[in-house]
Amino acid sequence: MLLEVSNVSVWYDKAMLINNVSMGVDQGELVSLVGPNGAGKSTLLRTITGLVAWEKELKKRSTHGEIKLEGQITFDGERIDKVPAHEIVRRGLILAPERRRPFKEMTVIDNLMVGAYLIRDKANIEENLEKVYQLFPVLKERSHQVSGTLSGGEQQMLAVGRALMSRPTVLLLDEPSLGLAPRVIAAIFGVLDELRHEGLSILLVEQDAAVALRHADRGYVMRTGRVVRAGTAGELLADDGVREIYLGPRHGSEG
Numbered sequence: 001m002l003l004e005v006s007n008v009s010v011w012y013d014k015a016m017l018i019n020n021v022s023m024g025v026d027q028g029e030l031v032s033l034v035g036p037n038g039a040g041k042s043t044l045l046r047t048i049t050g051l052v053a054w055e056k057e058l059k060k061r062s063t064h065g066e067i068k069l070e071g072q073i074t075f076d077g078e079r080i081d082k083v084p085a086h087e088i089v090r091r092g093l094i095l096a097p098e099r100r101r102p103f104k105e106m107t108v109i110d111n112l113m114v115g116a117y118l119i120r121d122k123a124n125i126e127e128n129l130e131k132v133y134q135l136f137p138v139l140k141e142r143s144h145q146v147s148g149t150l151s152g153g154e155q156q157m158l159a160v161g162r163a164l165m166s167r168p169t170v171l172l173l174d175e176p177s178l179g180l181a182p183r184v185i186a187a188i189f190g191v192l193d194e195l196r197h198e199g200l201s202i203l204l205v206e207q208d209a210a211v212a213l214r215h216a217d218r219g220y221v222m223r224t225g226r227v228v229r230a231g232t233a234g235e236l237l238a239d240d241g242v243r244e245i246y247l248g249p250r251h252g253s254e255g
């Protein structure tokens with residue numbers, strides 16, 4: 001596996017937020033991680049990208065409770081569970097976090113340039129920008145608009161675009177569809193389909209399991225900190241237990 005999480009557990013004080021999770025993403029796969037509120041999905045993404053470890057370091061010097069991390073995470077064959085968050089970014093694991101909002105006072109293009117801060121070569125930056133504009137033409141149309149005036153959907157596109165500006169090896173997305181209209185969600189998933197076909201490795205967290213699994217190669221279902229189901233997207237979509245418990249009654253009768 002390109003990205004492999006092995007027997008990872010995370011505690012905040014006495015609360016075990018991640019309970020012995022093993023999962024992974026292979027080169028070129030789109031893997032969906034689904035599950036209800038509070039399952040630990042965001043915490044797992046934050047663990048992979050070094051943010052929980054970073055928080056742990058910060059909290060050493062505060063009155064906050066203790067954070068404990070166990071297990072092993074490897075990326076491209078090397079352990080990253082002790083590697084600082086900024087170095088994980090440099091290696092190409094890029095997270096577009098939940099409820100991501102751009103810097104509101106900055107223009108669209110300036111926000112995109114923030115995403116390219118690690119790239120030195122100007123030609124590469126131009127190439128990445130053209131790619132993002134091709135995927136999200138509305139960002140090109142609005143490139144000189146102040147980001148705070150974008151619609152919610154456009155801001156989410158900007159968040160994904162900004163992550164893509166650094167040419168990630170693995171793109172990690174935390175609920176890109178949150179609070180958006182169906183038409184906008186369809187547009188974002190259209191882009192994810194395209195990226196997947198181009199061979200980008202993607203780890204997608206979503207509460208809407210039906211949508212997330214329809215666009216995925218494989219999936220994991222999390223609940224109260226554990227992985228409770230794993231399989232191909234087709235297997236999970238056809239699994240009665242997954243359908244009833246996690247997809248909700250409104251998806252229960254769909255084929």
Ligand SMILES: Nc1ncnc2c1ncn2[C@@H]1O[C@H](COP(=O)(O)OP(=O)(O)OP(=O)(O)O)[C@@H](O)[C@H]1O
Pocket residue numbers: 012015017035036037038039040041042043044098207
């Ligand atoms: N910094 C924190 N300190 C203490 N508990 C936390 C912290 N962050 C998250 N939690 C708790 O950990 C659990 C998992 O939270 P997490 O945000 O990872 O879930 P999630 O699956 O992403 O949920 P959602 O779908 O609502 O985004 C929740 O019970 C949450 O209250």
Ligand SMILES: [Mg+2]
Pocket residue numbers: 041042043098174
């Ligand atoms: Mg979350």
